[in-house]
Amino acid sequence: MRPAAALTFIFLSFCAATASGSPRENAVCVQNQLAALGHAPGPIDGIIGPQSFAAASNWLNTQDQSVRATFPKLSHQSAFRWCRQLGALQPGLATLWPSAVTQSWGDRLYVDEAGVQGTIKKLMMVSALTQAEEYFRESHQIELAATFDVLGAENASDLNRLIREWGARRNFRSTGLPQIADDRCGDDFSLGIAMRYLIALCWHPYDTEHPLGWSWWEQHLESFKLIAHEFVHMVQYDLSADYPLRRIGNDRQRVIGPKWMTEGTAEYFAQVIEADRVDEDLPGMFWLYLSAYGFDDPLRDLSDTRPWPNEAHYDVGHFAVRILADIYGPEPLLEYWINVGKTQSWDQAFRDTFGMDRADFETDFEAMRKDIGKVLIYKRQRAELLEIKAGQ
């Protein structure tokens, strides 16, 4: 079975007073940055109190309206946005980002196995995370400001145990996640869950009879791609600077953008990172077309948080995103999330990024998904339109 990578956003309750986890690191980041800007926030304690708030207001008052408009009221919820934006505004302040002051990857990985197997898996995880990190740094000049931990296990009960231990260590209480692990984490299923401060991976058991044998390597590559995919979700969180996740209906899951875009973009970049690593070209558009063929759910129905009934929907999202990437290049796929953070609107962000309505693209896609010829015509038409616009 091919790997399924699910993106689940689960709110973690956070106890500010006692925590030493990442939300506190975000507040510490802002406090240090304000101090560096000469606006003393009181003790650097990771708690946004009246003194931090006053320091933030004082600094804001020294800024132009255009800058002021991009900073929300300082709170624990908005601390990450402040921390990231101040670092982007003054590169020196990026040295105070949680990612810049945190330990190495090796200290943030937790697997359920001891001995050689555990060590090999950790090495694999470090290699995948490092490659993804380098890809975004070198190809797109993107550094993550936030940090996160990565857990990996072979079955739901081990994964749940690791998550509980992680929650206790980081002072989080997580709800919802164990059920997801129970439902989907099994012998023949690889699963990735990206939350704000955590990537949790369920991979099927490695072939321990034949370490380094073929199936072992196959598993290894699958896990590599799964980690790269989840890393892209971390990039989405970071670029949108903790956009307040949308909750749809009574669904407990929340999303950061239209699901076909979040997942399609993650699949697209995971593929790019993988191709980079083995020095190969991306698979042709035709293969994506074939993978998506035969699934009829309209793209617009693949936007909200409902779990997808079929893994092939990842291919549908990937196909749609690949069309955008072929026309506009990969950069706008990342700009989109910056715009989601700026506009707080999926649709406005789409318009600002691609110069068309999301609904129109979703309609256009329906015509293309059953006729590869239409994809080529569409790409040419949009490219011509872009040239005309550029010439104006």
Ligand SMILES: [Zn+2]
């Ligand atoms: Zn995903």
